[in-house]
Amino acid sequence: MGYSRYDFTPLLHSIDQWLYSVMSPAWALIVELTLIGLAFLIFYALVGLFLVYAERKVCGFIQNRVGPNRVGKYGIFQTIADFIKLLMKELIGTKDADKLLYNIAPYIVIICSFMAIGAIPFAQGLLAIDFDIGILYIISVSSLSVIGVLLAGWSSNSKYPLIGAMRSGAQIISYELSVGLSLLTIIVLAGTMQFSKIVMAQENGWFIFKGHIPAIIAFILYVIASTAETNRGPFDLAEAESELTAGYHTEYSGIKFAFFYLAEYMNMFIVASIAATVFLGGWMPLHIPAWNGFNVVMDYIPPVIWYFMKTAFVIYIIMLFKWTFPRLRIDHLLTLEWKYLLPINLVNILFMALIVLLGWHF
Amino acid sequence: MNKDINAPAKQAEEVEYHVNMGPQHPSTHGVLRLCLTLEGEIIEKLEPHCGYIHRGIEKMCEKDTYQQIIHLSDRTDYVAAHMNNHAVCLLVENALQIEVPERVKYIRTIMDEMTRIQSHLLWWGCYGMDLGGMTCFFYGFRDREKILDIWEETTGARFLQSYYTPGGLMQDIHPNFQKRVKEFLKYFSKKLSDFDNILSNNVIFLERSRGVGYLSREDAINYGITGPSGRGSGFACDVRKRFPYSMYDKVDFKEILRDEGDTLARYQVRMDEMRESMHIIEQLIDNIPAGDYSAKMKPVIKLPEGEYYQRVETARGELGIYCISDGNKTPYRWKFRSPCFSNLSVLDRISRKCKIADLIAISGSLDLIIPDIDR
Numbered sequence: 001m002g003y004s005r006y007d008f009t010p011l012l013h014s015i016d017q018w019l020y021s022v023m024s025p026a027w028a029l030i031v032e033l034t035l036i037g038l039a040f041l042i043f044y045a046l047v048g049l050f051l052v053y054a055e056r057k058v059c060g061f062i063q064n065r066v067g068p069n070r071v072g073k074y075g076i077f078q079t080i081a082d083f084i085k086l087l088m089k090e091l092i093g094t095k096d097a098d099k100l101l102y103n104i105a106p107y108i109v110i111i112c113s114f115m116a117i118g119a120i121p122f123a124q125g126l127l128a129i130d131f132d133i134g135i136l137y138i139i140s141v142s143s144l145s146v147i148g149v150l151l152a153g154w155s156s157n158s159k160y161p162l163i164g165a166m167r168s169g170a171q172i173i174s175y176e177l178s179v180g181l182s183l184l185t186i187i188v189l190a191g192t193m194q195f196s197k198i199v200m201a202q203e204n205g206w207f208i209f210k211g212h213i214p215a216i217i218a219f220i221l222y223v224i225a226s227t228a229e230t231n232r233g234p235f236d237l238a239e240a241e242s243e244l245t246a247g248y249h250t251e252y253s254g255i256k257f258a259f260f261y262l263a264e265y266m267n268m269f270i271v272a273s274i275a276a277t278v279f280l281g282g283w284m285p286l287h288i289p290a291w292n293g294f295n296v297v298m299d300y301i302p303p304v305i306w307y308f309m310k311t312a313f314v315i316y317i318i319m320l321f322k323w324t325f326p327r328l329r330i331d332h333l334l335t336l337e338w339k340y341l342l343p344i345n346l347v348n349i350l351f352m353a354l355i356v357l358l359g360w361h362f
Numbered sequence: 363m364n365k366d367i368n369a370p371a372k373q374a375e376e377v378e379y380h381v382n383m384g385p386q387h388p389s390t391h392g393v394l395r396l397c398l399t400l401e402g403e404i405i406e407k408l409e410p411h412c413g414y415i416h417r418g419i420e421k422m423c424e425k426d427t428y429q430q431i432i433h434l435s436d437r438t439d440y441v442a443a444h445m446n447n448h449a450v451c452l453l454v455e456n457a458l459q460i461e462v463p464e465r466v467k468y469i470r471t472i473m474d475e476m477t478r479i480q481s482h483l484l485w486w487g488c489y490g491m492d493l494g495g496m497t498c499f500f501y502g503f504r505d506r507e508k509i510l511d512i513w514e515e516t517t518g519a520r521f522l523q524s525y526y527t528p529g530g531l532m533q534d535i536h537p538n539f540q541k542r543v544k545e546f547l548k549y550f551s552k553k554l555s556d557f558d559n560i561l562s563n564n565v566i567f568l569e570r571s572r573g574v575g576y577l578s579r580e581d582a583i584n585y586g587i588t589g590p591s592g593r594g595s596g597f598a599c600d601v602r603k604r605f606p607y608s609m610y611d612k613v614d615f616k617e618i619l620r621d622e623g624d625t626l627a628r629y630q631v632r633m634d635e636m637r638e639s640m641h642i643i644e645q646l647i648d649n650i651p652a653g654d655y656s657a658k659m660k661p662v663i664k665l666p667e668g669e670y671y672q673r674v675e676t677a678r679g680e681l682g683i684y685c686i687s688d689g690n691k692t693p694y695r696w697k698f699r700s701p702c703f704s705n706l707s708v709l710d711r712i713s714r715k716c717k718i719a720d721l722i723a724i725s726g727s728l729d730l731i732i733p734d735i736d737r
Contacts, residue, residue, distance in 0.1 A: 063496070063499075159380075234494060325495060329570055329717060330717065
């Protein structure tokens with residue numbers, strides 16, 4: 001197929017072989033791991049900065065404002081300026097905080113989101129590690145961040161953070177079910193949990209089109225549940241600034257607060273990436289069977305662009321949620337999950353299984 | 363029997379979780395302090411503590427002449443400055459039995475209703491924000507700005523205008539005033555449907571407000587809950603209808619009443635009141651009669667000895683002013699009966715057994731302005 005002209009595998013293989021030819025295998029491995037780590041660190045920072053800027057612009061657009069427009073042209077350096085400010089701020093903690101847990105919590109949150117990036121395929125051959133249980137890995141890693149949130153709320157030894165942490169615990173644990181089940185629906189269709197295979201399976205049609213009704217339902221459920229899992233509005237009960245001042249990170253300041261903030265945006269990026277990969281074909285260009293001319297033209301657009309366009313689309317949907325809906329109440333939130341999303345999800349999986357068995361999918 | 367077996371259980375019962383909401387809190391919109399006793403997220407008890415922005419305005423009024431009191435009255439309920447001025451002016455005018463020109467009555471009524479719209483807009487924006495919809499805040503403030511711009515042209519101030527004086531107005535309206543008000547009405551009647559789309563018809567909003575914070579009609583009367591909050595419980599307390607002043611007995615308008623008594627009813631009363639206010643302005647704006655903008659007044663106003671009470675309907679309820687005069691140029695005693703103070707008193711009763719998130723919705727629906735509570 002035409003898109004293989006953008007395959008990263010030969011390039012990465014030649015770098016790998018060159019490294020192994022100039023130094024001992026142990027050193028080559030260390031250098032490779034360091035390079036990958038650095039690449040992800042830079043990527044992480046860039047995506048974080050860009051998403052904060054994008055959110056402020058989108059929010060400004062919805063609210064009849066201009067958004068940041070002073071630092072640099074169109075305010076593009078606004079987030080960098082904010083970041084420098086946060087970096088230089090004094091770290092103020094509460095007196096009776098559990099010091100160890102209080103200091104660890106932001107790192108747990110940020111490490112969890114960092115670990116998840118590794119398994120996401122950005123283009124053909126461009127992913128750090130291709131697990132055969134990739135989806136399971138990402139779900140498990142991203143759900144670990146609730147530990148950080150709970151610890152932050154508990155160890156601050158303050159009242160609003162504790163309420164926020166408890167809300168967050170109830171919320172994330174409930175909504176993980178829906179996230180997992182909606183992805184499971186697609187796994188049933190794909191027959192694999194490996195990201196590279198999932199993407200390749202969408203060569204002649206994305207899963208959202210292939211699995212028609214159940215896949216569309218699963219996509220909607222996934223977007224709702226993953227918004228809730230990342231603690232973003234209208235499900236931002238854990239921070240709920242009008243109720244709990246800032247929820248679980250009330251007592252954090254400076255760079256530790258920035259870590260929570262950055263992790264929130266990265267989690268949003270990760271859930272959007274998974275949605276793009278699993279439902280919208282990841283880096284796979286849009287192919288329509290039998291439209292060969294169209295497919296050839298689509299193949300000329302590099303997969304990385306496809307991937308980021310799809311992710312940006314999902315991120316934009318999630319941002320629209322946040323800026324147009326009011327916040328749910330905790331009991332409505334749990335009702336929504338346990339009484340509506342979960343039963344719909346379970347029926348949806350059965351429905352999908354039936355479709356796969358009968359071969360009704362495209 | 364070993365007594366220790368029961369000890370931990372007893373201890374667990376005695377633990378109460380206290381949270382101070384305020385004086386610095388994003389949703390109290392000022393320095394109101396609510397001491398909450400929580401059971402999980404459920405509110406067991408709520409104690410409002412006021413006084414954090416007490417400025418002794420009533421005492422200051424006793425040292426000031428009646429013209430000066432106008433400026434202090436602005437600073438009680440600062441979102442509805444015109445209406446507070448109106449109460450002071452009416453008190454002085456009724457005490458001295460001065461008949462103000464028709465033109466003044468028209469302009470005052472228009473200004474009062476514009477105040478009601480902008481005050482409800484500010485409330486709507488903040489209420490949306492309290493419930494987590496940040497966008498509402500900007501929509502509300504965007505349209506409120508337009509009213510403030512019109513005022514700035516006529517009164518020279520945007521917020522604390524002190525535009526009314528005993529006997530009339532500070533100055534005549536700007537030549538553009540009528541044109542711009544009509545433009546605003548045309549613009550705003552379209553925007554109201556936007557408001558419904560973003561908040562009033564939202565499922566999450568309806569879920570959060572329907573049936574929350576029920577206030578019965580009896581309680582509304584017993585606690586003296588006036589204004590839209592009282593009318594949401596079916597308490598017909600509109601001073602404009604019961605004790606008409608200015609042009610209110612000559613214009614056609616409905617008193618919005620709802621029987622549900624919940625947060626949603628109070629919300630909808632305010633939304634409908636904005637439409638009603640527009641209706642009132644439409645009737646008056648083209649017919650402002652020519653004439654003086656003020657009656658002839660003596661430079662030093664001295665009220666005859668006696669007690670006076672004057673009430674007006676502000677955006678939040680009934681504002682009463684009780685004044686004792688000993689014949690001097692300053693009052694002997696001056697007391698504001700502020701609507702927010704009475705409305706706050708019922709908060710404990712209607713928010714018990716609610717969640718913290720509900721408390722935000724309830725206190726928002728009462729539309730409390732903290733400087734009006736403390737004065």
